[in-house]
Amino acid sequence: MIPARSHADAEQARRCIGGELVAEELTSAARGLVVAWLHARKLTDTEIARRARMSTYTTSRIRERLGLRAHTAHSRSTARGA
Numbered sequence: 001m002i003p004a005r006s007h008a009d010a011e012q013a014r015r016c017i018g019g020e021l022v023a024e025e026l027t028s029a030a031r032g033l034v035v036a037w038l039h040a041r042k043l044t045d046t047e048i049a050r051r052a053r054m055s056t057y058t059t060s061r062i063r064e065r066l067g068l069r070a071h072t073a074h075s076r077s078t079a080r081g082a
Contacts, residue, residue: 009033016052023054035062044071 013033015021023031031054038048049059063070
């Protein structure tokens with residue numbers, strides 16, 4: 001069974017991505033979900049920060065803590081062209 005806290009974190013993350021909450025209103029776990037989900041969509045740190053309304057420093061720190069490599073605008077355009 002998934003703990004209730006995990007469901008609450010996922011709901012907060014979804015609401016943040018949807019523009020209903022800003023990142024500073026989220027738990028640390030929910031901010032991690034936001035970064036992971038948007039990173040999976042190939043967004044850059046700057047794009048994630050803008051979408052979640054957090055600093056790029058915070059975005060990159062969370063991404064690094066999660067062990068994710070940074071996406072660049074160049075790497076996205078290269079991937080699209082392939």
